Amino acid sequence: MKKFLIVGLGNLGEKYADTRHNIGFKILDYLADSNDVSFVTLKLGDISTLKIKGRSLVLLKPNTYMNLSGKAIKYWLEKEKIPLENLLVITDDLNLPFGALRLKIKGSDGGHNGLKDTQDKLQTTKYNRFRFGISDEFSKGRQVDYVLGEWSDEENSKLKERLNVSAEVIKSFALAGVNNTMNQFNGK
Structure with missing residues (x-):
């Protein structure tokens, strides 16, 4: 059975649960809930396994906090013997409009500390990443407050549909x- 490691980046704790920065956790929670699987806390993260058409998707929500995500990713890749090309890291992106989706095979960390640590621990920029746009609707100097802020009412009203499309991206991957x-979903 072909295995994949699907990692949603986020921060632990109730105070971060509904923040923009936790979209990786939110997408994996949506995928797990809609497929009736649940997470268990194991070494370096919460883990769930979803089986789809002969594929095994290991879902990981690292409990190392966002800025140290690479440690958990590297551990679970090695433990599950998953090749790097079967890794997908889900993260928020300030450079994309709200809800815009972009899958990439490689690239820079774009200033995202979770991706920076992942790149450092894996010693490569060539791994799949799935960026979910959170837009850049904040005033100068307010980036941290915005990223760690909760979704607006308007964003919340559109979020379920975007989560559903995000789950389809993961299955398609x-x-x-x-x-x-990428051809089917980028920019959608």
């Missing part, structure tokens, strides 16, 4: 491959 998924 495992079933159709990264290139087909």
